[in-house]
Structures are given as C-alpha cells and as structure tokens.
Amino acid sequence: MSSTDAPRLRRTPLDALHRSLGATMTDFAGWEMPLRYGSEREEHLAVRTRAGLFDLSHMGEITVTGPQAVALLNYALVGNIATVGPGRARYTMICRADGGILDDLIVYRTGEHEYLVVANASNAQAVLDALTERAAGFDAEVRDDRDAYALLAVQGPEALAVLKPLTDADLDGLKYYAALSGTVAGVPALIARTGYTGEDGFELFVAPGDAERLWQALTEAGAPAGLVPCGLSCRDTLRLEAGMPLYGNELSTALTPFDAGFGRVVKFDKEGDFVGREALLAAAERVAAEPSRVLVGLVAQGRRVPRAGYSVVADGKVIGEVTSGAPSPTLGKPIAMAYVDAAYAAPGTTGVAVDIRGSHEPYEVVALPFYKRQK
C-alpha cells in the first residue's frame, strides 16, 4: 500500500454494517457514506410507499446551552428561536453579515435552556465556528457534539408502524417538527419527527455505540412492512421531488435567503439585532422591487436528465441555471430545480429548454414541490 496525501475520510459507526450489506460507498462532505445498497430507484420507491432506513451520522450536531442560549441563537440565526417551544423544532438558516447563507439548519429545543443545532456535514465546522464566535458576550455555551451522536432515520408511510412497537414514547402525540427523549429498542434516543424526504418519518439521535444495535432492531422490526436500507442517492431524489433545497446546490454564501426564495425564514420582528440583519433588509427590498432569478421546478418532456450547472435557455439566450436534476422515480421523468429569470418563472411557462451537453431539451416550468404526500 502506498500512502497518499488525500485527507482521510471519516466513517460512521455503521460503516462495517453498510459494507456487509454490499453498499456502494461514496465520498460525501469528508465522509464515506452509503450511496445505495441495490437499486436507488427501488430504495426511493420504498420510502414513498413503505419505509426506508438511513444512516445520517455525517450530519453535524452542535449543542447550545445556558441561560442566554435562546438570545445567542436569535442573534446568530435569522429565525426567531424564542417562539420554539420545548420539544419543538424549527427549520432556519445562519447567514454571514453580508446576508449570504452559511447553512440551513434544524434547531431542536431539547430543554428549557438547551438546543440541538443540526448542520449539514459540509458546513458543520463553519457553523460551529460562527456560533462560537457569535457567542462572545452571551451567557451560553456552544458545544461540538458531532462525535456524540449517530443519526438514523426511518422515513416513509410505514415509519410510525415500524417504530411504535420498539418504544414506549408517545409517537402518536409527536407532531411534525417536534422531538422527545425516549428509548427505542432499549437504546436511549432523541426521537424527532423530522426528515428530508417529503414523507412522514423519524430521525433518531443516539450514542454512536448504540447505532448498530438500533439499526439491527429497526431492520428486523421493519422487515414485514418492507423497510429497506437506503443510501444518499435516493435521499437526494426524495428531497428533490419534495422541493427541499440542498446546501451547495440551491443554497450558497452567494445568495441570501430572499434570493433563494426562503425569505420566510428571516424574522425581522424578533427581539434584538442579529447577524446579517441590515444586509437582509436590503436584500428583501431588492428582491421585492425587482426579483432577479427565481427558484423554480422544471419537468422534462423528454428523457434526458439535467444536471447541476447546466444552462436553462429560452428565446435564444441563457435565462437560468440548473441547481439539482435527476430522473424522478415518482413522476417517471427527469426533473430539476433551477434559478431562472423572473420573466420565465411562472408555472406553466413553456418554450424553456435545458442545454444538455449541447442539445436543447424542452422543459416545462412548474411550481415546487414536484411531490406532496397525501395526509
């Protein structure tokens, strides 16, 4: 074996298990993660119709505690964390002073003065650094808990039925975007009703040493319902169908939440100042006065698949850029999210094409999401 200069990839506590299941592994944000175990299409459809089990241990957990934990979060993030009740969760973003998006986050209120911030793996260090820096002067502690948790997700219409026999926790009473502490298959867990698939489901934060036991118990309990292990490939197509943004694709430091169409997460009316406030006020005005590019959905009329970075064209000129694209297993045709000029953003707009390696393939503009589950 020769040594290389390549940075060593991190492995989750379930790494050996994934390999024993024959997973195709991929490098993702510094981690070796399962891309798929068999057919990613089958995994995708399992989550839409039955249940899927994911290892998401690459996600970055940061705990914020102390009497001024909420004041710190309200200063550091763009949302109003003061309105998050105990046991509830909030989708929010963290921005730079210039309004650029550093990351999108879920913040769980896990105690009176305790919050669990979950960042994308690719941004976890940047978020940790920003929170730590912004904590100066606040009576609050920011703790790197990335190594304290493994994260497993059970997603799909059968997720509740799969999980229920394994826990005494009141899952029926657990609302979407809420979390409670409990025991699942004998394993202490923070049980959250959240996900990134557009389906009902749960995310289970557990000690790394318990991850394998929990995975096995979920696999066993889920087998009759048709639960299958699922990799990042189907996670991406599931979130794309659900119209959920992915940092690095739809979100970046070059965009404010208003440019990305997520201005609703910015709460100017909350108490106190927050990082990015001034720039975001200006961005809100700018976008309201003259929207630049707008994030839209595109559905193919043909079968060729658009990829991130491909140009969107109409009337003989480039009018936008694809940020995410994939064959949609649910729709049975290629779909994409793209930023396009406002003049072409209305759902139903035709005459729009994606430049797929030189060939202009016709697409229709549609409203997001592509898929919404029946409740």
Next chain:
Amino acid sequence: MSNPEQLRYSKEHEWVSPVEDGVATVGITEFAANALGDVVYAQLPEVGSTVTAGEACGELESTKSVSDLYAPVSGEVTEINEDVVNDPSLVNSAPFEAGWLFKVRVTSEPDDLLSADEYAAHTAD
C-alpha cells in the same frame, strides 16, 4: 460477478460478442452497470452510422451521472436494442443478455481487447 467466457472486453467496460456473419453484439459489463446505478436513459448510435473503436458513440444516463458509451470495435451499426431504449433498466438487470446495446458489422477491431479473465483482473485493481 462473472464475465461470460465467450465475450471479449474493452478497458472502458464494454463487451463484444464473437463475430457471426460479420456482425458482433455490443453491451456494457455488469461491473459497469453496477458502477452506474439505475440506468434511466440510453442514447445509442444510429443504425447505419459508423462507430470507431475507442471513440464515444452514445451515452448512458443514470440517477447520479452520465457516461459516454465507447465503441469496442469499428464498423457500421446494423441494429440497436429498442427494448433498452424503451426500458433502460434492462442494462442493470441483464447487462450480458437482454441488456445488449447495439450490433455492428465489424471492419476492424483493436488488438487490446481483453479475455474474461483479463477483464476480471482489470476490474479487480
């Protein structure tokens, strides 16, 4: 994964059948199909067109990527597998059989095509 003994293989992961009446069948290997993941679109060369060994002659799209399809031999395309055009998942389910891609009237072939054993060694690296 076993590669059929009677086929020969390119380093770009195409297989080519023994020539019968001047015509050989071409497909991609199981190794390549597994690496691609679910194939969702196959753009095959047109019947009547000429393909050149080692040059791109089509493309295969999967969920995550698009890959060029290389001609393992040179010649004129005599037939394409319409079943694969209609149902590209055949490339995954039966890459050496129902998932064949096109037939070509062979005018020349490179001298570096691999045997099944050599190809297995090539993909084991």
